[in-house]
Amino acid sequence: MPSAQIGKNNNSGCYFITFTINHWYYLFDRYNRWNILAKSLQYCVDNKSLKLYGFIFMLNHIHLIFSSPDAIGFIRDFKKFTSKELKKNILETEAHVLKLFLDENNNYQFWQKTNMPLLIETEKFFLQKLNYMYNNPVRKKYVEKPEYWYWSSANPACELKVKSAF
Numbered sequence: 001m002p003s004a005q006i007g008k009n010n011n012s013g014c015y016f017i018t019f020t021i022n023h024w025y026y027l028f029d030r031y032n033r034w035n036i037l038a039k040s041l042q043y044c045v046d047n048k049s050l051k052l053y054g055f056i057f058m059l060n061h062i063h064l065i066f067s068s069p070d071a072i073g074f075i076r077d078f079k080k081f082t083s084k085e086l087k088k089n090i091l092e093t094e095a096h097v098l099k100l101f102l103d104e105n106n107n108y109q110f111w112q113k114t115n116m117p118l119l120i121e122t123e124k125f126f127l128q129k130l131n132y133m134y135n136n137p138v139r140k141k142y143v144e145k146p147e148y149w150y151w152s153s154a155n156p157a158c159e160l161k162v163k164s165a166f
Contacts, residue, residue, distance in 0.1 A: 014067040016129040026059040057151035063133040
């Protein structure tokens, strides 16, 4: 069974990871929320040594294949920053939805705590996870081909770009 977190001894590995919205709520289908994710990832690529090898943004979760000299820090900072931005966006656009994300301590919790990171150690496993990600919107019948889903590294027209090699 995969670990719920990245271990400190593997902090700089290459990972397949899933960030899921609490309650599997469809948070990313409106109000430019995909842009919040894209801009945050682009910032990490430009300023925090994040190498992004593949991604897909779905309606209630995202998958990434990435490496970073501080994967644990990247995950923490990404979730923290995007949570603040999502909260701000929800307050401006549909404040009634915010209550869905209150935890037992009256704090907002947008992301599920576990990310189920999988360390990528072979090209075969890398390609398997990339194929899995790319076919996610096809399996859901949102699009006919992976490259038709805009928020995916399978789509060459997507504004967020990835590093080309594993």
